[in-house]
Amino acid sequence: MDIMSVIINGLSIGSIYAIIALGYTMVYGIAKMLNFAHGDVIMVGAYTFFAAAHARNLNGPAGPLIAVLIAIVLCALLGMAIEFLAYRSLRQAPSLAVLITAIGVSYLLQNVMQTVMSLDGVDRFFKNVLGVVISENNDKPIFGADTKMITDLVNMQSLDIHLSETLTIPGLAIVTIAVNLVIVVLLSLFVNYTKMGKAMRSVSEDRSAAQLMGININRTITVTFAIGSALAAIAGILYCAFPHELVPTTGSIPGIKAFIAAVIGGIGSIPGALIGGLLLGFVEQLSRSVLPVTELTDAVVYSVLIIVLLFRPTGLLGKKIREKV
Amino acid sequence: MTESQRRIILSVEDIHVFYGAIHAIKGVSLEVREDEIVTLIGANGAGKSTTLNAITGLLKPRSGKIVYDDKLISGKKASKIVPMGLCLCPEGRRIFQQLTVRENLDMGGYTRSRSEIRESMDEMFERFPRLKEREKQIAGTLSGGEQQMLAMARALMARPKLLMLDEPSMGLAPILVEQIFDIIKELHGSGVTILLVEQNARMALSVADRAYVMETGVITMTGKASALLHNDAVQKAYLGN
Numbered sequence A: 001m002d003i004m005s006v007i008i009n010g011l012s013i014g015s016i017y018a019i020i021a022l023g024y025t026m027v028y029g030i031a032k033m034l035n036f037a038h039g040d041v042i043m044v045g046a047y048t049f050f051a052a053a054h055a056r057n058l059n060g061p062a063g064p065l066i067a068v069l070i071a072i073v074l075c076a077l078l079g080m081a082i083e084f085l086a087y088r089s090l091r092q093a094p095s096l097a098v099l100i101t102a103i104g105v106s107y108l109l110q111n112v113m114q115t116v117m118s119l120d121g122v123d124r125f126f127k128n129v130l131g132v133v134i135s136e137n138n139d140k141p142i143f144g145a146d147t148k149m150i151t152d153l154v155n156m157q158s159l160d161i162h163l164s165e166t167l168t169i170p171g172l173a174i175v176t177i178a179v180n181l182v183i184v185v186l187l188s189l190f191v192n193y194t195k196m197g198k199a200m201r202s203v204s205e206d207r208s209a210a211q212l213m214g215i216n217i218n219r220t221i222t223v224t225f226a227i228g229s230a231l232a233a234i235a236g237i238l239y240c241a242f243p244h245e246l247v248p249t250t251g252s253i254p255g256i257k258a259f260i261a262a263v264i265g266g267i268g269s270i271p272g273a274l275i276g277g278l279l280l281g282f283v284e285q286l287s288r289s290v291l292p293v294t295e296l297t298d299a300v301v302y303s304v305l306i307i308v309l310l311f312r313p314t315g316l317l318g319k320k321i322r323e324k325v
Numbered sequence B: 001m002t003e004s005q006r007r008i009i010l011s012v013e014d015i016h017v018f019y020g021a022i023h024a025i026k027g028v029s030l031e032v033r034e035d036e037i038v039t040l041i042g043a044n045g046a047g048k049s050t051t052l053n054a055i056t057g058l059l060k061p062r063s064g065k066i067v068y069d070d071k072l073i074s075g076k077k078a079s080k081i082v083p084m085g086l087c088l089c090p091e092g093r094r095i096f097q098q099l100t101v102r103e104n105l106d107m108g109g110y111t112r113s114r115s116e117i118r119e120s121m122d123e124m125f126e127r128f129p130r131l132k133e134r135e136k137q138i139a140g141t142l143s144g145g146e147q148q149m150l151a152m153a154r155a156l157m158a159r160p161k162l163l164m165l166d167e168p169s170m171g172l173a174p175i176l177v178e179q180i181f182d183i184i185k186e187l188h189g190s191g192v193t194i195l196l197v198e199q200n201a202r203m204a205l206s207v208a209d210r211a212y213v214m215e216t217g218v219i220t221m222t223g224k225a226s227a228l229l230h231n232d233a234v235q236k237a238y239l240g241n
């Protein structure tokens, strides 16, 4: 593999890690918890996209885009529901209890998806109850416990840029990197300049002082979960398009990698998530191309984490932990 | 108007507040009438901050009633109480260190409309020209006195009818303490009712109309501030004579 393709691949998979890491980092910054179910929201997003893109009612040229929107909305709602049902009553609980709950939610999502996909008659439910026919072109229902691929649903070869005989920038890479940049810019504008964004920063810094301003903490945290989970849906679709196969545990690996990216960048920091994600993606692709065995790639990734934390315990852009006066 | 004809704006009736098993407030009752300055004094750990936090909805009293502006507010959340015009400027200032001065003021007006915020912001910048100069500065870089100004201005952004101040002079040089008390008098002059918690009992009693003395979770004395200022027991315990 030559250096250009390492850079292109690194930037694109890194962009996906960054989008996921933004969700981790926002939830950590504002709700002060690690939402380890975040990776599984990615998986739900990818499945939702997969099903929606196969819905006969969405056959037009805008079909895939509408499917993306459906995945985003559904994941945002899922994130809000998870926060409300699983985490809200644990606001004052020790962080270990929250962590265990998050792991529980993660397994719950994986197992529910496993069950739903292997149930008989899911397609009949969609057809009869929701009036949506979800099937392949040859009318074969797409539900089933088998491994899914979404590559043909997100074909972006028409956007490929051929730089030379041997070097092509894939359309998917261009879209992924562009989506990531748009998300980071929009999110920064949102957090810095909108009323809700400022309220989020206030809650992040001092929850009870924020309450004294009349800020509704619950609503702020709900919005945070909705945004993070909506981003997870986008990341899930891009991740599976990369391509990765879609199974109920698909979210675990990118979830963990993105969590590492968030920690490397400095958890709680939006630019940190971007830098951490890109760095991780690049290191991963580089080691994959130079190391003799690909199994060592993850070891390199974890080493980067350890090295960064040795020198900067709060991550590259993390705030110094300040003593309260 | 004589004191007793003024309308009661806040009445705390026999509240009990716990931190886990710790019984911090043991049946406190107090009232504040419109246009008064009322002060609550007492030693460190007496329960003054806990009382204010319970009134503003940060803490929930286990029993007792809090009525503000003829509405029962005990058990309501701060986000419901603040828009009613009852605000707390907390102990230790608690400004948002990482936000700019202007953003802090924006947050103070969180429950109000954009045009109301703009109007109040202009007022605050007029009242506190120092804050105007430092509008875009990160609040954590302000001096202690400036941070206290910002904390008060931030609370005023909500345009409170009743402003509760928790130790506004804490840790400030004497000249700044004077300045803070001048502002308190000015605010009172402009129609804000004030409930003031202070370590500096002498200054608090000299600006206040009435006072409550608190010891380990109960009110032990109450009366006209001028009378308490000359009371032997108060002098011995809180005024250092």
Ligand SMILES: Nc1ncnc2c1ncn2[C@@H]1O[C@H](COP(=O)(O)OP(=O)(O)O)[C@@H](O)[C@H]1O
Residues within 6 Å of the ligand: B019, B022, B024, B042, B043, B044, B045, B046, B047, B048, B049, B050, B051
């Ligand atoms: N968060 C808390 N958890 C447990 N006990 C507390 C907490 N805050 C205050 N206390 C206790 O409640 C009592 C009253 O404290 P506080 O209201 O802060 O007093 P004051 O403001 O008069 O100095 C003290 O004994 C204090 O130790």
Ligand SMILES: [Mg+2]
Residues within 6 Å of the ligand: B045, B048, B049, B050, B091, B166
């Ligand atoms: Mg106190």
